[in-house]
Amino acid sequence: MNRPPGLTRSLNDRIFGGVLGGIARRYGWNSTLLRFLYVVISIVSIAFPGILVYLVLWLLIPEGND
Numbered sequence: 120m121n122r123p124p125g126l127t128r129s130l131n132d133r134i135f136g137g138v139l140g141g142i143a144r145r146y147g148w149n150s151t152l153l154r155f156l157y158v159v160i161s162i163v164s165i166a167f168p169g170i171l172v173y174l175v176l177w178l179l180i181p182e183g184n185d
Contacts, residue, residue, distance in 0.1 A: 125145070126141060126142065126145045126180055127141050127145075127180060127181050127182060127183030127184075128140070128141040128177070128180050128181065128182045128183055129141040129143075129144055129150075129183055130182065130183055130184070132144065132150050134154065135173075135177075136173070136177040137182070137183070138173055138176045138177050138180060139153050139154050139157060139173075141180060141183060157169060157173075
């Protein structure tokens with residue numbers, strides 16, 4: 120059975136920590152679109168502390184070996 124790769128931070132598709140690049144790779148999404156949506160949701164939603172969530176994910180998700 121062909122399993123998708125586990126969730127890791129991207130080494131090649133990164134701007135800061137590779138979190139969103141890794142999430143996009145894991146689910147087969149466009150990383151640029153995911154980054155755009157993440158920023159828009161972080162700005163529009165006061166209840167969604169985007170920077171804090173990103174930092175926590177940066178600490179929790181292991182670095183990949185692209």
